Amino acid sequence: xxxxxxxxxxxxxxxxxGAAFPFVERFPEVFIRKRTSVSSIPIxxxxxxxxxxxKVMTPGWDLLxxxxxxxxxxxxxxxxxxxxxxxxxxxxxxxxxxxxVVQLDACVMYGPTHNCGSVMALENIKTPCSVxxxxxxxxxxxxxxxxxxxxxxxxxxxxxxNLLTEEARLRWLKWKENLSDKDDWFPxxxxxxxxxxxxxxxxxxxxNVLAVDKNGDVAGITTTSGLAWKIPGxxxxxxxxxxxxxxxxxxxxxxxxxxGEEVIRTCGSFYVVERMRGGMSPQEACESICKRIVDIxxxxxxxxxxxxxxxxxxxxxxxxxxxxxKKGKEPKASFMTEDGIKVIKATYLIxxxxxxx
Ligand code: ASP
Numbered sequence: 422x423x424x425x426x427x428x429x430x431x432x433x434x435x436x437x438x439g440a441a442f443p444f445v446e447r448f449p450e451v452f453i454r455k456r457t458s459v460s461s462i463p464i465x466x467x468x469x470x471x472x473x474x475x476k477v478m479t480p481g482w483d484l485l486x487x488x489x490x491x492x493x494x495x496x497x498x499x500x501x502x503x504x505x506x507x508x509x510x511x512x513x514x515x516x517x518x519x520x521x522v523v524q525l526d527a528c529v530m531y532g533p534t535h536n537c538g539s540v541m542a543l544e545n546i547k548t549p550c551s552v553x554x555x556x557x558x559x560x561x562x563x564x565x566x567x568x569x570x571x572x573x574x575x576x577x578x579x580x581x582x583n584l585l586t587e588e589a590r591l592r593w594l595k596w597k598e599n600l601s602d603k604d605d606w607f608p609x610x611x612x613x614x615x616x617x618x619x620x621x622x623x624x625x626x627x628x629n630v631l632a633v634d635k636n637g638d639v640a641g642i643t644t645t646s647g648l649a650w651k652i653p654g655x656x657x658x659x660x661x662x663x664x665x666x667x668x669x670x671x672x673x674x675x676x677x678x679x680x681g682e683e684v685i686r687t688c689g690s691f692y693v694v695e696r697m698r699g700g701m702s703p704q705e706a707c708e709s710i711c712k713r714i715v716d717i718x719x720x721x722x723x724x725x726x727x728x729x730x731x732x733x734x735x736x737x738x739x740x741x742x743x744x745x746x747k748k749g750k751e752p753k754a755s756f757m758t759e760d761g762i763k764v765i766k767a768t769y770l771i772x773x774x775x776x777x778x
Contacts, residue, residue: 461758461759462634462737463635463759464739465631466631466739466754473628476502480500481630491640502628503549503644512584516589518652524651528642528662529640539556540564540570541565542567543574545571546579546582591615629666631674631675643677648681659681675689677690683714686717692706724745727771733756740765741753741765742769745770
């Protein structure tokens with residue numbers, strides 16, 4: 422039996438009911454061409470392509486490649502995007518909830534102690550992952566939410582700020598005023614907004630930063646402003662340990678972006694790490710969770726959302742797979758090693774429909 426066929430039958434066996442869907446044929450191609458990204462440690466990886474990847478990972482890489490600390494490396498990297506108002510899906514400048522208030526979710530996990538910390542629905546603090554780190558290091562708890570998380574941040578001297586930028590406010594207002602013609606909010610008489618982008622995707626951000634240091638120790642952070650226009654208090658997968666992030670020092674780390682509800686109900690990042698523990702490569706493990714999510718939703722015809730997973734194992738091998746993608750516009754991740762920055766194009770299960778472009 423050829424290698425490709427045995428891969429196929431393995432997938433079908435593993436896939437159970439979902440094996441009937443034709444899309445299962447897509448990933449085996451990936452197994453055949455198999456990632457040659459066998460990498461090295463130290464390594465830092467983030468769930469963005471080259472442009473953001475470079476900005477975000479450089480401070481982390483500078484620490485990892487020198488004598489810097491692993492947790493500092495992932496934190497300083499994640500802070501870059503949290504503090505940048507240009508990014509509208511993480512930290513300062515993130516899209517607000519349905520009331521126009523920015524509520525941030527973030528978590529951190531540290532392999533050597535298997536400890537973790539998380540904040541949810543945190544307002545007014547630009548760097549939620551740094552607060553999550555303090556929850557991990559300076560409390561006996563793992564999760565703090567809302568007002569309690571804010572008070573904790575205040576106690577540690579974080580400065581409060583309005584996180585809603587003009588750009589985010591204008592986008593929110595446009596959404597709000599066009600929701601219904603049965604409420605009391607009207608769009609401008611000429612229908613024109615300063616900001617004219619149509620049909621914004623509500624889930625299109627978040628960042629995962631994962632790293633393995635010289636000793637093979639592993640850590641990760643996930644940080645986000647979550648689903649745009651969410652119901653106040655909604656918490657996605659990003660700050661949930663095992664969903665938006667999971668780290669195991671014997672195995673590696675994984676992180677998720679995209680529709681959080683699906684990632685929560687599959688314990689997505691935990692699933693990826695456990696599959697790596699069972700012998701899968703990071704790439705195979707990322708693909709297997711995408712397939713699992715599509716299967717439990719009734720197959721590709723029913724799936725109208727996407728999730729993307731990134732993973733790294735202790736040896737510095739990386740993986741990235743998504744539910745949806747488009748040829749030439751594949752979702753991306755990137756990583757840095759002593760060989761510089763490299764971009765990984767995600768493999769994906771479902772070709773994104775034309776109208777989603
Ligand atoms: N996963 C995030 C959430 O559901 C959103 C995203 O990644 O775009 O809150």
